[in-house]
Amino acid sequence: MWNNSVNLSKNLQYLSSPFLAAYNGFLSQQTRNTFILKRRTPPGLAKKNGPSKVLRGRHFVYELVEDTNVRKKPDLQLILTSYVEGLGNKGDLVTVPRNKGYTKLLLPRLATYATPENIDKTKAAADDQVSRYSSPYVERTINVLSTRTLPVLMSNTNPWVLEKWHIRTWLRRSGFHLQDESITLPDKPISGPNPAMEGKDFYITVTINKKEQVKVRCRLFQIDKKNFTVPEEYYKNTAEPIFPEDKSILDTMPGFYLRESKSSRI
Amino acid sequence: MTTNKLAQGLRMYYLKQPNRFEFGIGTEMPAAYKKFYTEWKYTQPTPVHYIEKEGKYARNEATGEVYPVQNVPLPLKYPKEAHQGLWGGESVIQGFQKRHRLKQKIPHFWVPTLKKSIVYSEVLDKYIRVTLTDRTLDLIHKNYGFDHYLLKTPAYDLKSELALKLKRKILETLADKSLYPDNPAKKDEVYSKYQQYLSAYTKEEIEWYGLNWREACVKMFAIKAAQTVVAPLKHQYRAELIVELQNESEMPAEPEESSISWLSRLNPLSKSTKTS
Incomplete structure (x- = not known):
């Protein structure tokens, strides 16, 4: 030592x-x-046709x-044998990092090697294909949006009516950039300030690529302009719906998955 | 001939080391096993740990002198762990490092990076947990699959007993066509993919492929034991006796002997002309 x-x-x-x-x-x-x-x-040098040197x-x-x-290992070229979330549809030629391609795609038989014969075979079979989603990344977006509880902060002093641009702003602050056309608000208008609606849930519908639809849970907070911050860890709690008829839909939506860190477990 | 007298004298004592196939049970080994064993043990593997110089002659850049290219391979070591995994032709190298020009050379072992991973054999339809190196994975990807890698690579490059055993199993499955017994469509598809490799082996060669010396000896002894039938001697003697008795019964009985009474035979004092 x-x-x-x-x-x-x-x-x-x-x-x-x-x-x-x-x-x-x-x-x-x-x-x-x-x-x-x-x-x-x-x-x-050893003698010609002689024994090698000792x-x-x-x-x-x-x-x-x-x-x-x-040395850096080259990427793998693979052909998908089934739809893979975030990667591509069946028959797509993809280039993936070596280890990920082997453990995540080749071993579970989700992909095969891009040999010349396999490429020809998939070209022939490419015509009769029905894709489930409009893009390979749609499922990932749906997963992220549907498990999110979107905070919607409004004024508690000035009168307001909830509009699309409010939702768009709060989606942007959560990291989702989208346009007004893809947002669908609840049928009944929401207006305030109204202390009865404080900290309650409602849902909006987001349309991805004008095809897939996903419902997003939102939580309404009415906060003073001077202290305009999102409440801490609000997403860990459950809340009542603003409209009682939405309760059945909100209950079926996937909620927040509580990730316990090792330090908190002790 | 050397000019050294002592060397000349010592030469007379030189005896060639006998080959494994030249004495004992080795002489009775089938040609199929001899072929496999020479391919496995007596053939130089492709260089992995050193770069081979190409060409027949090279020129000294400084002097312009031409000299023949002689590649002396690095001595490689195959510990028993090499036979329990798939090292892809890699091995342990024992040697020295000279870390500083004023320091002594230090003994050093160069050992390949081993990692635990899984390989999938399409012919056997099985996932196998093995110890392998990055080079093995490289070769698997280069040959488009584990089965192709095993079947394309000769024994001297596979080296490991595990790899050779898996190769024999794959060859046996292909030869018997016992792959995917429940799925005939898949069976035909996979068989047509790997059928090309079967032409290089006869049935006997597949049977003797991938056996180490000990296993081959055990197999040979078992074959010999099955061939030589050891029957108890009493069976042989009984058969001989029966033949003898049958011969006697066929012979006509001697009438004269029956006339003599048994008492006269017993009497040693009686002087009989017939018994003399």
Whole structure:
């Protein structure tokens, strides 16, 4: 242990010195990699058709030429055999990182290698395809939007009627940039300030690519202009609906998934 | 001939080390196993840990002198763990490092990075948890699948006993056509994909493929034991006796002997002309 620390400090000294290239002690500790080696002293030439030279100690002193594990591995070209969320439809040619492609796609048989025969086969089968979604990323967007509780903060002093641009603003503040056309408000108008609606839920409908529809849970807060901040961890609590007839729909929507961190568990 | 007299004398004591197939049970091994074993053990594997110089002759840049290119491979070590995983031709190298010109050379082992992963065999329709290296995965991807990698790669590059055993199993399944017994459509599809590899092997070669020396000996002894039938000697003697008795019964009985009474035979003092 002591020796190691001494070596380390020595190595650090060497690292800080300008003659780093001349000293390779720091990186010459034993690591477990694929090595390409070279003899420092190659054995002499053997006689023609004669026995090979007897190897001496100096012929076993090796130098590292290359460590192939450090080399960047090329991506994998795969053909999907079924629809994969966030990647593509069946028969799509995709390029994915090597390890992800092997563990997430090849082993569960969601994809095959893009061999020339496989490419031809999928080209032939490409015509009769029915895609479930308008884009491979739609399912991901639906998953994110449907589990979200959107805070909608309104004034508690000035009179207001909830409009599309209010929702658009609060979606943007949550990280979703979309246009007014894709937002559908509840049928009944919501207006305030109204203390009876404070901290209660309603839902809006978001249309993705003019095709898929997803309902988003919103929570109404009426807050003073001076203290205009979103309440802390409001999404962990459940709330009553503003319109009692919406209760059945709001109850079926997927809620917040409580992620417990390791530190909070003790 | 060397000019050294001692070397000349020592030469007379030199005896060639006998090959495994030249004595004992080795002489009785079938040609199929001998072929596999020479491919596995006596063939130089493709260089993984060093770069081979190409060409027959090279020129010294400084002097312009032409010299023949002789590649001396690095000695490789295959520990028993290499036979329990798929190292993709990698191995352990024992050697020295010279870390500084004023320091002694230090013994060093270069060991490949091993990781636990899973491979899927399409022919066997099985997921297998194995220890492998990045190079193995590279080769699997390069050959478009684990089965293609095993079937395309010769024994001297697979090296590991596990890989060779899996290869034999795949070859056996293809030869017996026992893959996907419940799904005939899939069976035909997969069989047509891997059928091309079967032409390189006869049935006997598949049977003897991937066996290590010990397993081959056990197999050979079992075959020999089945061939030699050991019958108890009493069966042989009984049969001989029956034949003898049958012969006797066929022979006509001697009438003269029956005339002599049994008492006269017993009497040693009676002087009979017939018994003399």
